[in-house]
Amino acid sequence: MPTGPTDNAQAQAAVARALGGAAVRAQLQYTMAVNWQVPGEVFVLVRPGTATRRGETAPDEWVALSGTEVDYSGARWSYKDPMTGVKRNLAPDDLLMRVWSPHPRIQYHADSAVRPALPVLREIEKASQNIAARLDSRLAGNGLLFLPEEIDFPEQESGATGAAGFMEYVSGIASRSLQNPGTAAAQVPVMAQIPAEMIDPIKHIDLATDFDASVVALRADGIRRLAESLDMPNEVATGSTADANHWGAWQVEESTYKIYIEPLLDRLGDALTTHWYRPTLKRMGVTDPDRYRLAWNTSEIIQRPNRTEDLKWLHEHDLISDDAMRAEVGVGDDDIPDEEQIQLRRLARAVVAAPSLADDPRVAQLLFGFEIARTPAATQIEGGQPPRRDAPPAQDQRALPATQNNQPPQLAASAAPPEHLIAATELLVFDALSRAGGRLLKAPLRGQFGSVAKHELYLKIPYDPHDEGVVDRLLEGSFQFTGHVAEAFGRDREQLSTQVEEYVTVLLTTRTAHDRATLRRFL
Structure with missing residues (x-):
């Protein structure tokens, strides 16, 4: 059973020369695919390399031949050289493999989807x-x-x-x-x-x-019928996939690969494995060559459904590894942060959740490079002595002027903000984050984040939050409705605007996801 790529150095060295090596492999694969699609068969010829003047052996020569260029007559195989057009007999050391799609009735005859479309x-x-x-x-x-x-x-x-x-x-x-x-x-x-x-x-x-006017329509109808007959999706056969033509549509859906491409690759892989690869490994002295087979890695051409959100949930609940998550989003090993960066990010998230941690000089030095100077508390009196127990409580300067003298106890500064205020403030946050995401989504990135909400794009699209002015540019024009929310809930307009702006700035600077509990602490 296939278990993935092998680490055997000899097996890797042998497969590197399959189909003539990287220099000619692409052209050979193209020739084989076309012959598979049209006549339904292709011959693969391997001519052993000859000795050079230095005593070395040249690499084997690989040739892909159409069935019309190969002939069997008088108990001898011959073929027409595709480069010179000269007819040559098959040498005793040559290896000739036939890969074909058998006809359902006469199975030694080749069959293809083009044969029923010949009248069209x-x-x-x-x-x-x-x-x-x-x-x-x-x-x-x-x-x-x-x-x-x-x-x-x-x-x-x-x-x-x-x-x-x-x-x-x-x-x-x-x-x-x-x-x-x-x-x-x-x-x-x-x-x-x-x-x-x-x-x-x-x-x-x-x-x-x-009739002259209808000929063009008849030809277009014939092309449509041909596309429905071929072993490929209609849009691929007609040269257009969605909004991209056949030059740009290099990715295919996984179902397209399974139905149309995989049968060809399996036939080619089986033929090369049986008649060339395993005999080669045996001559090289590889133990148990039957354990190995040739196959194609199609991860670069198959366009799979976006599973990022599902994997993100699994990752957050410790059900998949960090390596699996990075592989899904296409992040290489060179982009993995070092241990110091990981610790700093964890510390930044902890400070966002509990801002009082920033009072620690060591935390402030690690995160910001400087210590944060704290002013004495409002309840402190000159000389550092605590206030008298019978002293009247300080008036809340954040209250609106109309309510400074008659503020009820349930609206005291220490009280938690009401849930409906939190919900309304969240709309301000989502609006600001959506504006930032729209500015990050430049033209070359359009179409790559279709499943990501606009207010979460700042978590996906890379940018340098510490670059001077970046966060200000992302938030330009935001928070324009903060005054309406403050007026509706009896809050100080300037204070609420400062709190919301500070919260969103921290999210963009630390690239942290929005959390309602954290927003509640900011308010």
Whole structure:
């Protein structure tokens, strides 16, 4: 059973030379795929390398051949060299492998999806020939012009008279207008003098028919029918995948790979494994060569469904490893933070959850590079002595002027903010984070984060939060509705604006996800 890539150095060295090595492997795979799609068979020829002047052996030569270029006659195999066109007999040391899709009835015959589409291909070819013939035909394009023989035209320089002279006259004017298309003379109509009674008898007959107009539609219908017959998705067969053409659509859905591409790769891998790879490993002295097989790594071309959110949940609940999470989002080992960075990030998140930790000089020095100076508490009196127990409580300066003298106990500064205030403030936070995410989502990144909410883009798109002015630019124009929320809930406008802005700034600076409990502590 396949268990993944091997670490055996000899097995890796052998597979590096499969299909001629990296230099010619892509072209050989293309030739094999086309032959598999159209005639349904391909021959793979391996010619052993010859000894060089230095006594070394050159690498084996690999060739992909169409079935029409290989012949078996008189108990001898021969083939036509694709580079020279010269017919050559198969040498005793040559290895010739046939990879084919068996016909359901006569299984030694090759079959493909193109064979049932041959009548459709003939229709497409004849429609194209019809269009090309009409383009080439002067008669079909221009029709017939009948001129009365009584009309007398002046003699031309070539000596032509009558209708022939008139046609020569018109052709000469047309050629001169093509030579000088930008002049006014090119826009002047052709003038000729003929008797008045001869104007009506001049007739032009158009030979076009209704069928000519429908040929293009017939060809388009034939191409559609062909796309439905081939072993590939319709949009791929017609050269367009969604909004990307066949040059840009290099990724395929996993179902497309399973249905259309995997059968070809399995056949090629089985043939090369059985007739070349395992015999090669045996000659190299690899023990148990039957344990190994050739296969293709398709992780770079298969576009799998976005499982980031599911894996994120599993990672947060310690059900998958950090390596699995990084592999899913495509982060290499070089981007793994060192232990010092990890500890600093954990410390920053802890300070966000409990701001009082920043009072510790060691924490402030680690996070900010300087100590945070704290002013004495508002309840402290001069000299550092605690206030008298019977002293009246200090008035809350954050209260609105209208309520400073009659503030009820449930709205004291130490009371937790009400839940409806938290919910309203969260809308301000989501608005600010959405603006920041929209500014981070530049044009080259569009389409890569379709499953990520806009207010969470700052957690996905890399940026340097410590770069001067970055956070200010991301939050420009935010918090415009803070005053309305403060007025609705009887809070100080400036104080609430400062609290919300500080909270969002901390989220962007530490790249931490929004948490309602943390927001409640900020308020």
